Amino acid sequence: MAPAHASNIAMTIVIALLAAPVLAEDIGARLAEAEDLRQKAAEAGYEWLETAALLEQAREEAEKGSLDNAIALIEKARLQAEAALTQAEREAEAWRSRVVR
Amino acid sequence: MAAFLAALSLPCTAFAGPEEDRLAFVSFFQSRFPDILFDEFANGIYAIDADSRAQWLEIEEFPPYEFAIEHGQSLWQKPFSNGSAYADCFKQPLAEVRAAYPAFDAGRAEVVTLEVAINDCRVANDETPFAYDASELIDLTAYLGYTARGKKIDVQIPADEPGALAAYEYGKRFYYSKRGQLNFACADCHVTSVGMRVRADRLSASLGHPTHFPVYRSKLGGMISLQQRFFGCVRDVRARPFELQSTEYRNLEFFLAYMSNGLTINGPGARK
Numbered sequence: 595m596a597p598a599h600a601s602n603i604a605m606t607i608v609i610a611l612l613a614a615p616v617l618a619e620d621i622g623a624r625l626a627e628a629e630d631l632r633q634k635a636a637e638a639g640y641e642w643l644e645t646a647a648l649l650e651q652a653r654e655e656a657e658k659g660s661l662d663n664a665i666a667l668i669e670k671a672r673l674q675a676e677a678a679l680t681q682a683e684r685e686a687e688a689w690r691s692r693v694v695r
Numbered sequence: 696m697a698a699f700l701a702a703l704s705l706p707c708t709a710f711a712g713p714e715e716d717r718l719a720f721v722s723f724f725q726s727r728f729p730d731i732l733f734d735e736f737a738n739g740i741y742a743i744d745a746d747s748r749a750q751w752l753e754i755e756e757f758p759p760y761e762f763a764i765e766h767g768q769s770l771w772q773k774p775f776s777n778g779s780a781y782a783d784c785f786k787q788p789l790a791e792v793r794a795a796y797p798a799f800d801a802g803r804a805e806v807v808t809l810e811v812a813i814n815d816c817r818v819a820n821d822e823t824p825f826a827y828d829a830s831e832l833i834d835l836t837a838y839l840g841y842t843a844r845g846k847k848i849d850v851q852i853p854a855d856e857p858g859a860l861a862a863y864e865y866g867k868r869f870y871y872s873k874r875g876q877l878n879f880a881c882a883d884c885h886v887t888s889v890g891m892r893v894r895a896d897r898l899s900a901s902l903g904h905p906t907h908f909p910v911y912r913s914k915l916g917g918m919i920s921l922q923q924r925f926f927g928c929v930r931d932v933r934a935r936p937f938e939l940q941s942t943e944y945r946n947l948e949f950f951l952a953y954m955s956n957g958l959t960i961n962g963p964g965a966r967k
Contacts, residue, residue: 636935639869639874639937639943640874640934641934641935642875642876642933642934642935643875643876643930643933643934643935643936644876644933645935646935674876677876681873681874681878685872685873685874688872688873689868689871689872689873689880690871692871692880692882692883692886692887693711693716693867693871694716694719694720694723694882694886695711695719
């Protein structure tokens with residue numbers, strides 16, 4: 595029993611070692627994607643209040659090695675940036691309906 | 696009936712210019728508050744909220760912005776190091792400086808506000824420009840607002856100046872666009888929900904907002920500019936605020952000041 599248990603642990607370590615660099619790269623790509631969407635929302639004049647701070651926190655968590663936290667924060671920021679861009683697209687025409695006539 | 700209304704509204708939607716917009720804006724608030732005289736809208740929320748009005752009138756007996764006016768006056772009168780003074784940049788009589796802004800500057804092809812014009816004057820005289828939240832700058836505008844009391848807001852959109860109309864349209868669009876995580880337009884609060892209660896506040900009409908700035912806010916214990924209010928309201932809907940005196944806020948100010956044309960300048964003001 596004991597050897598199997600030990601090899602399980604060894605296996606876990608091997609997987610973690612293999613996975614870690616992949617994840618770090620993955621985080622880099624996810625960050626870049628979310629940052630790009632945030633910038634698009636800002637260029638449209640529709641960036642939300644928290645998005646930049648969420649990405650900043652995500653970077654800090656990633657540096658500390660808290661990859662799960664980092665991914666959750668990036669995901670939140672990405673959803674915000676996407677929603678802001680949808681808002682910008684909708685408002686390109688929708689504002690007209692509110693003009694006092 | 697529906698067809699009749701549609702026919703009526705068609706030409707408006709297609710060709711509404713600034714003056715049609717303004718008349719519609721004014722009549723919206725006048726029909727929402729039939730007992731309030733046009734000029735009263737210059738008093739913001741105190742035009743429509745009788746409860747807080749009494750408190751405000753008491754505050755106005757010992758105006759908390761008095762120091763800002765005095766400080767602004769001494770800054771205005773102090774010559775620059777080169778011997779010139781603000782009065783050399785602003786050629787109009789003192790009481791007419793405030794009402795000359797915001798204005799569309801054709802040469803620069805952009806809206807110039809009073810704050811920008813003051814900084815331009817400083818730069819032209821080799822002085823460093825103020826930060827747009829600097830108390831010196833706000834106090835200068837308090838003094839200019841005070842000397843302009845009784846004058847009318849009179850924003851011009853010259854017909855031969857397409858840039859001025861474009862800046863106005865930009866500001867109008869900004870005003871009516873929903874933004875931020877809370878998905879609110881300025882108009883959602885200051886037109887549609889005017890008079891309604893939001894937490895401790897009642898919502899004032901946008902008609903008259905530009906007349907009384909800068910404003911002493913007791914909550915903050917200091918003076919703030921109109922654009923600092925824009926900044927705060929944009930942040931409150933959880934959108935990322937724009938820089939003070941950004942193109943966005945200057946065009947917004949241009950639109951809103953035009954909507955308040957004909958109202959009497961009564962700055963500086965006092966607010967909660």
